[in-house]
Amino acid sequence: xxxxxxxxxxxxxxxPMGVNKIDDDGTMWFFTRxxxxxxxxxxxxxxxxxxxxxxxxxxxxxxxGTATLVDDKSKMKExxxxxxxxxxxxxxxxxxxxxIKVTPxxxxxxxxxxxxxxxLFNILKAIVTGKEYAEGEHGKINL
Amino acid sequence: xxxxxxxxxxxxxxxPMGVNKIDDDGTMWFFTRxxxxxxxxxxxxxxxxxxxxxxxxxxxxxxxGTATLVDDKSKMKExxxxxxxxxxxxxxxxxxxxxIKVTPxxxxxxxxxxxxxxxLFNILKAIVTGKEYAEGEHGKINL
Numbered sequence: 182x183x184x185x186x187x188x189x190x191x192x193x194x195x196x197p198m199g200v201n202k203i204d205d206d207g208t209m210w211f212f213t214r215x216x217x218x219x220x221x222x223x224x225x226x227x228x229x230x231x232x233x234x235x236x237x238x239x240x241x242x243x244x245x246g247t248a249t250l251v252d253d254k255s256k257m258k259e260x261x262x263x264x265x266x267x268x269x270x271x272x273x274x275x276x277x278x279x280x281i282k283v284t285p286x287x288x289x290x291x292x293x294x295x296x297x298x299x300x301l302f303n304i305l306k307a308i309v310t311g312k313e314y315a316e317g318e319h320g321k322i323n324l
Numbered sequence: 325x326x327x328x329x330x331x332x333x334x335x336x337x338x339x340p341m342g343v344n345k346i347d348d349d350g351t352m353w354f355f356t357r358x359x360x361x362x363x364x365x366x367x368x369x370x371x372x373x374x375x376x377x378x379x380x381x382x383x384x385x386x387x388x389g390t391a392t393l394v395d396d397k398s399k400m401k402e403x404x405x406x407x408x409x410x411x412x413x414x415x416x417x418x419x420x421x422x423x424i425k426v427t428p429x430x431x432x433x434x435x436x437x438x439x440x441x442x443x444l445f446n447i448l449k450a451i452v453t454g455k456e457y458a459e460g461e462h463g464k465i466n467l
Contacts, residue, residue, distance in 0.1 A: 184336055186336075193373040232325045232338055234325060234340065270454045307413070309409075
């Protein structure tokens, strides 16, 4: 989920997005329609967040970063793959196509990659022993 | 993921949360530590969002709402279950316990509850036919 600030009203706005490429330094690239509301929202406020959740394996990531709109056809060509035709049938010639580049500044993670049984066991153990449940690893990485 | 506005800096802040109860009108209840940063953040800005993603079944929900801190012991007693002891070993007597009540105003959903094979088939169909991929149902509900 890419989360942006809705214009004026102080609301948050989010939508599921597929990341197109992740650079070695963590920079993330997304293709989007230039006419979409998220593009307007990024123009107003470049601070965005990306929430990645994997409930089945109990992993949660919250990425904080700065979004930049990159209207660069040569970069689009570099990132383009034929699968993108499903979203942009006109291909690279589509005038309503742009890139969102997200430069992450902080990543927060909650990692309890255990099976549901182990999580349940740890919760039950906490209840029986009267000790607070240890939810697995949690930390912040500043980039 | 419960997403709040970080104090002062205009950043977004998020963390995985388990909802304790959902009322018939959609009001959501969460137990939390009164000393946690999310409580400070809600005191500053009551507009929150809840992102629920289920990648394996291709369902995504973005709930927008208003958070209220409810420091009401009788409500806590009503919502309490012994499983909560894993997070609050002291039980209802814990002085560092409070409730977050989220009243939703808008729910946005993306529902492509299809198997990965069907999603892949639809993407391939879009590529071959040159028609934009229909990502399943998407809509907004104002409450």
